[in-house]
Amino acid sequence: MRHIWWLCLMLCAIPALGQSDSSQCSPLPDAPAAALQPGGTTTGSAAGTTTGSATGSGAIAPAAQGNPVAREKSAPQGAQAQVAAAEWGDFAAAPASQQSADPSAKPQTDATQTTEKPQPGTSSSSTANPAQNPATDSAANPSTSHVAPNERQPKRILGFMPNYRAVSAGEIPPPPSARQAFELATVNSFDYSAIVFGALTSMLAEGTNTHPDLGKGVPGFWAYNWRGFLDKTDGNYMVVFALPTLLHEDVRYYAMGHGGFKRREFHAASSVLIAKNYHGQNTFSGAEVFGRAIAQGLSQFYYPDHDNTMGALFARYGYSVGRDAITASFREFWPDIAVHILHRHP
Numbered sequence: 001m002r003h004i005w006w007l008c009l010m011l012c013a014i015p016a017l018g019q020s021d022s023s024q025c026s027p028l029p030d031a032p033a034a035a036l037q038p039g040g041t042t043t044g045s046a047a048g049t050t051t052g053s054a055t056g057s058g059a060i061a062p063a064a065q066g067n068p069v070a071r072e073k074s075a076p077q078g079a080q081a082q083v084a085a086a087e088w089g090d091f092a093a094a095p096a097s098q099q100s101a102d103p104s105a106k107p108q109t110d111a112t113q114t115t116e117k118p119q120p121g122t123s124s125s126s127t128a129n130p131a132q133n134p135a136t137d138s139a140a141n142p143s144t145s146h147v148a149p150n151e152r153q154p155k156r157i158l159g160f161m162p163n164y165r166a167v168s169a170g171e172i173p174p175p176p177s178a179r180q181a182f183e184l185a186t187v188n189s190f191d192y193s194a195i196v197f198g199a200l201t202s203m204l205a206e207g208t209n210t211h212p213d214l215g216k217g218v219p220g221f222w223a224y225n226w227r228g229f230l231d232k233t234d235g236n237y238m239v240v241f242a243l244p245t246l247l248h249e250d251v252r253y254y255a256m257g258h259g260g261f262k263r264r265e266f267h268a269a270s271s272v273l274i275a276k277n278y279h280g281q282n283t284f285s286g287a288e289v290f291g292r293a294i295a296q297g298l299s300q301f302y303y304p305d306h307d308n309t310m311g312a313l314f315a316r317y318g319y320s321v322g323r324d325a326i327t328a329s330f331r332e333f334w335p336d337i338a339v340h341i342l343h344r345h346p
Helices: 002-025 068-074 077-088 124-128 134-140 178-190 192-208 217-247 261-272 286-301 310-341
Strands: 042-044 274-277 282-284
Touching: 178 192, 178 217, 192 217, 217 286, 217 310, 261 274, 261 310, 286 310
Parallel strands: none
Antiparallel strands: 274 282
């Protein structure tokens, strides 16, 4: 009787043991993903502790199949990168600190690997360090280009005579704006040297009695002086500012700086008839020819009637144009005089 009891107990226990083993080996879809241990062994808790032997061989737990997130986390270190690359592509290759919890989020670009593209019209060398591009500096500022000492035009001749209308040999500056032309005419008219030069010419005219109707002595000197100042001033504003702006002419003197004497002298003397337009091409100097004529026409209002004859007007007109030609010649050869004769910088 006791043996029959034990037999019945064993028959009842066998189905229970089989059900327990099958439940422990079956997949658990609701169980959390296994954690990866440093030794390569995945551990998890289904009903207690379950231990697997997926170490370094690339084996993936059956519960992780069909779920890319779980499959990536349940894989060992060697296979985890392969799973990530297969499932997420370039996003999985980004550093873990830059990955978002949302797989659809776009990866961030590493700022250290970003190369700034140069702006259109600039080279990579000039963009990296524009200060080390002498060609660009010379084009933006023509005065920085190399000019020989005997070809360089100073701002003032002998430190006294204004020479702002002269351009050194080889330089091609941009055409002057209306404001620059106005300032240039103002400097040439009201500079202290212009006042001193006007006083000297007035003394010479009074001494030679050029216009007898103007008198002699101090009253005569004053009569010559203020009339000469008006002649020079309205002539400057007509020749340097008004007509060049209307006709788009550049009436600055472009020095040749080299060559034979005759060639350079002809170049200087002809500058009263030949100017450059705003495109850098030679053109008839209407500003000089007509500007001096207009200035002499205005002088009829303040000269005595005896000095307003056609002969007197042409004489004063020829004097003003000839004075500009002589001034241009002096500008052309002054650097050579300063360097080779006076042994000084222009």
